[in-house]
Amino acid sequence: MQILIIVGVLLGTVTIAAGLIYVERKMLAVWQQRLGPNRVGPFGIFQVLADIIKIFFKEDWIPPFVNKKVFIIAPTIIMLSILMSFAIIPFAPGIVVADMNIGLLFFLAMSSLGAYTIVLAGWASNNKYSLLGGVRGAAQMISYEVFMGLSLMGVVIQAGSFNMTDIVNAQKDVWFVIPQIIGFVIFLIAGIAETHRLPFDLPEAESELIAGFHSEYSGMKFGMFFVGEYLGITLVSCLITILFFGGWLGPAFLPPIVWFLIKMFCFILFFVLLRAGLPRPRYDQLMSYGWKLLLPLALLNVLVTGAVVLLTQ
Amino acid sequence: MFSNIRSLWMVFLKMFSKRVTIKYPEEKPYLPPRWRGRIVLSRDPDHNERCVACNLCAAACPVDCISLQATEDENGRRYPEYFRINFSRCIFCGLCEDACPTYAIQLTPDFEMGEYVRQNLVYEKEDLLIDGMGKYHGYSYYEQAGVAVGVKPKGGGENELEPVDVRTLLP
Numbered sequence: 001m002q003i004l005i006i007v008g009v010l011l012g013t014v015t016i017a018a019g020l021i022y023v024e025r026k027m028l029a030v031w032q033q034r035l036g037p038n039r040v041g042p043f044g045i046f047q048v049l050a051d052i053i054k055i056f057f058k059e060d061w062i063p064p065f066v067n068k069k070v071f072i073i074a075p076t077i078i079m080l081s082i083l084m085s086f087a088i089i090p091f092a093p094g095i096v097v098a099d100m101n102i103g104l105l106f107f108l109a110m111s112s113l114g115a116y117t118i119v120l121a122g123w124a125s126n127n128k129y130s131l132l133g134g135v136r137g138a139a140q141m142i143s144y145e146v147f148m149g150l151s152l153m154g155v156v157i158q159a160g161s162f163n164m165t166d167i168v169n170a171q172k173d174v175w176f177v178i179p180q181i182i183g184f185v186i187f188l189i190a191g192i193a194e195t196h197r198l199p200f201d202l203p204e205a206e207s208e209l210i211a212g213f214h215s216e217y218s219g220m221k222f223g224m225f226f227v228g229e230y231l232g233i234t235l236v237s238c239l240i241t242i243l244f245f246g247g248w249l250g251p252a253f254l255p256p257i258v259w260f261l262i263k264m265f266c267f268i269l270f271f272v273l274l275r276a277g278l279p280r281p282r283y284d285q286l287m288s289y290g291w292k293l294l295l296p297l298a299l300l301n302v303l304v305t306g307a308v309v310l311l312t313q
Numbered sequence: 314m315f316s317n318i319r320s321l322w323m324v325f326l327k328m329f330s331k332r333v334t335i336k337y338p339e340e341k342p343y344l345p346p347r348w349r350g351r352i353v354l355s356r357d358p359d360h361n362e363r364c365v366a367c368n369l370c371a372a373a374c375p376v377d378c379i380s381l382q383a384t385e386d387e388n389g390r391r392y393p394e395y396f397r398i399n400f401s402r403c404i405f406c407g408l409c410e411d412a413c414p415t416y417a418i419q420l421t422p423d424f425e426m427g428e429y430v431r432q433n434l435v436y437e438k439e440d441l442l443i444d445g446m447g448k449y450h451g452y453s454y455y456e457q458a459g460v461a462v463g464v465k466p467k468g469g470g471e472n473e474l475e476p477v478d479v480r481t482l483l484p
Binding site: 029030031032033034035038273274276277278 | 317320321323325327331332334336
């Protein structure tokens with residue numbers, strides 16, 4: 001049974017991440033008054049297959065000037081760390097790979113490891129744009145990591161547990177998005193920065209850095225970064241659903257897993273909408289926004305939540 | 314922050330507006346009559362070639378994609394022996410159409426000229442010449458002005474004066 005869940009979660013998440021290629025292209029088109037992919041199959045739904053086949057048959061070229069070992073290892077880290085994080089996600093009661101009592105901490109640890117992929121890829125590429133992207137990515141991920149953890153502490157204080165299943169069960173009466181609205185907004189912003197999606201895609205800003213840390217990558221190694229990014233979106237959407245929107249909880253006419261997926265896809269679509277609607281901030285704006293505004297807010301949120309919980313006990 | 318949320322909302326509302334894109338090969342876009350596309354050579358109402366091989370189009374062409382050789386028929390009417398446009402060079406600027414004194418060379422609303430072999434983009438006279446009059450109906454250069462080439466006597470055109478006898482002293 002456990003093996004079945006592990007295989008199911010692995011295949012399910014990777015399939016969703018691959019399917020997001022189509023979802024993103026189609027939804028971006030919808031929001032930009034275009035038609036989007038519509039050639040491959042009905043409504044273009046086989047575009048995913050076409051893209052996958054294409055990326056598999058691309059030449060996987062390693063430039064002669066790169067540090068070969070690190071260059072090859074770097075893209076695997078993002079896939080590994082994000083897939084590991086999915087182990088703690090409870091999709092429905094019982095459907096969880098590892099029901100750990102430190103679930104949330106495990107996620108934070110794994111997302112910190114994700115910074116290595118950008119740093120190593122940028123450094124190993126031996127290319128000034130890649131290095132700039134890598135440095136930016138490292139600074140961005142580390143600084144947003146700080147209050148990402150802090151913003152979740154409000155939830156942990158209210159639920160009284162790091163265990164994801166317990167956190168969902170603590171939201172039976174009211175979703176944490178209502179008492180923890182500040183925490184939710186901060187986590188959302190930090191999540192966007194953590195997955196380095198637009199508008200916080202400074203490590204790979206096309207208009208400035210070609211493709212940033214993955215400029216030199218091609219073929220399936222580039223595909224790993226690509227799928228890793230979509231896996232990251234899926235992961236952050238899962239976490240928002242679990243931590244702030246009651247996970248699988250919902251009226252009983254639909255099974256719990258369906259409620260979970262509906263909520264998750266809403267946030268995935270929100271991520272795509274962010275990409276369609278917002279411009280990229282300048283790098284110093286991003287940093288000062290994080291350290292001067294969001295960090296104090298997150299600290300204040302922890303303080304107030306702690307005080308309220310202490311008073312009401 | 315508020316403006317960001319506002320722009321997100323406005324982008325979201327675009328979901329319900331009309332698509333700008335059209336499905337091209339199935340659905341053709343409207344091209345206005347003065348669209349600058351594939352170049353043709355037109356004929357006058359008598360079904361003769363309008364082109365008088367004056368070389369003005371070739372001189373006006375900024376990328377030198379037009380080449381032609383002038384010759385004369387038995388009446389002394391000039392026409393191009395060959396007329397060649399290299400569409401792999403042509404930038405569809407329309408200067409040749411502007412330069413043409415006889416409305417012979419015209420640009421048409423057609424852009425579907427893709428070829429697999431580059432040499433096929435060099436159009437010869439038989440590819441360029443059309444049966445009709447193009448955009449200017451009923452216009453015939455030799456009936457308005459010009460030398461006598463069997464269409465009309467000298468000075469007998471519609472808006473033309475009799476030739477002046479330069480040797481007479483009478484007013």
